[in-house]
Amino acid sequence: MSYRKGSKVWLEDKDSAWVEAEVIDVKDKSVVVLLPLQRKKITVAADKILPRDTDDDLGGVDDMTKLAYLNEPGVLYNLSRRYALNEIYTYTGSILIAVNPFTKLSHLYNGHMMEQYKGARLGELSPHVYAVADASYRAMMREKCSQSILVSGESGAGKTETTKLIMQYLTHVGGRAAMDDRTVEQQVLESNPLLEAFGNAKTIRNDNSSRFGKFVEIQFDASGRISGAAVRTYLLERSRVVKITYPERNYHCFYQLCASGKDAEKYKLGHPSCFHYLNQSKLYELEGVTNSEEYLKTRKAMDIVGISLGCQEAIFRTLAAILHLGNIEFSPGKEHDSSTYKDSKSYFHLQTAADLFMCNPDLLLSTLCTRGIQTHEGNIVKALDCAAAVANRDALAKAAQLMYLFLFSFEQFCINFANEKLQQHFNEHVFKMEQEEYRNEEINWSYIEFIDNQDVLDLIEKKPIGIISLLDEACMFPKSTHQTFSAKLFQNLGSHSRLEKEKFSETDFIIAHYAGKVTYRTDFFLEKNRDYIVVEHCNLLSSSRCSFVSGLFDSLSEESSRSSYKFSSVALRFKGVLEAVRISLAGYPTRRFYSEFIDRFGILAPEFLYGR
Numbered sequence: 001m002s003y004r005k006g007s008k009v010w011l012e013d014k015d016s017a018w019v020e021a022e023v024i025d026v027k028d029k030s031v032v033v034l035l036p037l038q039r040k041k042i043t044v045a046a047d048k049i050l051p052r053d054t055d056d057d058l059g060g061v062d063d064m065t066k067l068a069y070l071n072e073p074g075v076l077y078n079l080s081r082r083y084a085l086n087e088i089y090t091y092t093g094s095i096l097i098a099v100n101p102f103t104k105l106s107h108l109y110n111g112h113m114m115e116q117y118k119g120a121r122l123g124e125l126s127p128h129v130y131a132v133a134d135a136s137y138r139a140m141m142r143e144k145c146s147q148s149i150l151v152s153g154e155s156g157a158g159k160t161e162t163t164k165l166i167m168q169y170l171t172h173v174g175g176r177a178a179m180d181d182r183t184v185e186q187q188v189l190e191s192n193p194l195l196e197a198f199g200n201a202k203t204i205r206n207d208n209s210s211r212f213g214k215f216v217e218i219q220f221d222a223s224g225r226i227s228g229a230a231v232r233t234y235l236l237e238r239s240r241v242v243k244i245t246y247p248e249r250n251y252h253c254f255y256q257l258c259a260s261g262k263d264a265e266k267y268k269l270g271h272p273s274c275f276h277y278l279n280q281s282k283l284y285e286l287e288g289v290t291n292s293e294e295y296l297k298t299r300k301a302m303d304i305v306g307i308s309l310g311c312q313e314a315i316f317r318t319l320a321a322i323l324h325l326g327n328i329e330f331s332p333g334k335e336h337d338s339s340t341y342k343d344s345k346s347y348f349h350l351q352t353a354a355d356l357f358m359c360n361p362d363l364l365l366s367t368l369c370t371r372g373i374q375t376h377e378g379n380i381v382k383a384l385d386c387a388a389a390v391a392n393r394d395a396l397a398k399a400a401q402l403m404y405l406f407l408f409s410f411e412q413f414c415i416n417f418a419n420e421k422l423q424q425h426f427n428e429h430v431f432k433m434e435q436e437e438y439r440n441e442e443i444n445w446s447y448i449e450f451i452d453n454q455d456v457l458d459l460i461e462k463k464p465i466g467i468i469s470l471l472d473e474a475c476m477f478p479k480s481t482h483q484t485f486s487a488k489l490f491q492n493l494g495s496h497s498r499l500e501k502e503k504f505s506e507t508d509f510i511i512a513h514y515a516g517k518v519t520y521r522t523d524f525f526l527e528k529n530r531d532y533i534v535v536e537h538c539n540l541l542s543s544s545r546c547s548f549v550s551g552l553f554d555s556l557s558e559e560s561s562r563s564s565y566k567f568s569s570v571a572l573r574f575k576g577v578l579e580a581v582r583i584s585l586a587g588y589p590t591r592r593f594y595s596e597f598i599d600r601f602g603i604l605a606p607e608f609l610y611g612r
């Protein structure tokens, strides 16, 4: 890009990312710019500035592709100008960007608005999440094939709210007339409080943060009416059950149950401050939320989605058992390095937890304080000291893992692999749509280059030599350790441009992902990949007469809170959006309606203009 005196530009800035500037002198490889707001002149390298749109439309544009310069500062500036006017939605072509308003914008979401967007072409009305939902509904009806809407963003960005709005819209256009029975759509919407009670918790960023991934499927019949729905959840953050720090909370359901009055009494529960798994953070209430009312809402949601009373009872009994389990403390036993319950208070919680789990208290105690080891001579039982018994207790509460020191790395690896897959899908999708548009407009164009992350995907999933294949292979040999796995990894893939060895470790590796480099600790990779479960815990849980327990624990798995933040540093926050912008930029990014174009540039070719 060449600049001239008077060019309006953006200058990179440590504090505010980008500031407005104007070129006042151009030298060989540098330029002198004036910062009008700061009233100073500075000389900077030419690659530190980017061109700025001079068409100063104060309201911003509703589609980024209308920006004269599609670059990061232009995109951010446009979003902020719109945000200032409460315009939270903006398109980038067919992608909708939503900026969380953190306040109720009731004029945006109501029956009247839904009617407005029904059947309207994408882009005809102001950008809105209803428009995206409508476009996919129409595409499904037209093409007779399934459609997917991907909602992504960092924690607190508004994914859950957006998903609910999409569901509300789809139930509006695809809903049936009210019947005397509960409708499928009602059940779909009503399942939200239920999922939130058991899978959401307060975090630093979000009072109601979903600590699990969610895949919502809504099925329609040939006439476009909703015929069924399913919600699949995965990757619950299990470590939260046993460990929380201020100002976060454990899962909402625990506080709800403690505030449930009679039910709490039945399960010998009291104020959350009495329970180790809840009192580590000393924060029990949420602003604007009453735990006892939320409990009733959760129960109602359970009724609506058809969970029987018996099953509801089993679920809450299990939750109560977990809280009692957390209060069992240990002291050294008679033998060296052994442990037992500490005092009568701990015994009370042990007894209560066993009652609630519906298992034998002696079996529960031995499960907590001993560990079976397989040897050539057969099985032997090893006593656990107090610290190990505590870890074992927490592992039982989380229902699988023994230690969580480096626990997250494998999950982080899986999540980032999924992100790579999504990124590839996203690139190809945007790219294909560009192609299609050029074809429709009969525009000559040449192949657009875009960031292809196939090499990262090959590194991870290629057969027979990729990280996953090598890991699977290592898991088949009982003598493998994470050291032998890492050695094999570097031996086979050490020269791959996306893989590096961590300098200060023999076994950690680094992957250069599309969004940046991430270090993985391999310590628990093998165990995790084998889906390691402490045998004693399985035995205890399967001895339980409560059928729900095994189901609940089966479905639990870990999610790394670290990883969810990893890809969301400020610099990477707009990665996906900017990639879409980059693809547009490589093609024909500036789009004007024909009439607008003639208005503005017609004067340059009057003969052509008037000839028409």
Ligand SMILES: Nc1ncnc2c1ncn2[C@@H]1O[C@H](COP(=O)(O)OP(=O)(O)OP(=O)(O)O)[C@@H](O)[C@H]1O
Binding pocket: 100, 101, 102, 103, 104, 105, 153, 154, 155, 156, 157, 158, 159, 160, 161, 162, 206, 208, 209, 210, 211
């Ligand atoms: N469209 C919206 N209108 C008003 N408020 C919103 C909107 N979207 C999000 N919010 C507010 O932001 C909060 C966080 O949003 P949400 O829980 O949807 O984030 P999330 O991306 O799902 O976060 P997490 O990944 O932590 O679960 C909501 O509780 C709500 O207060």
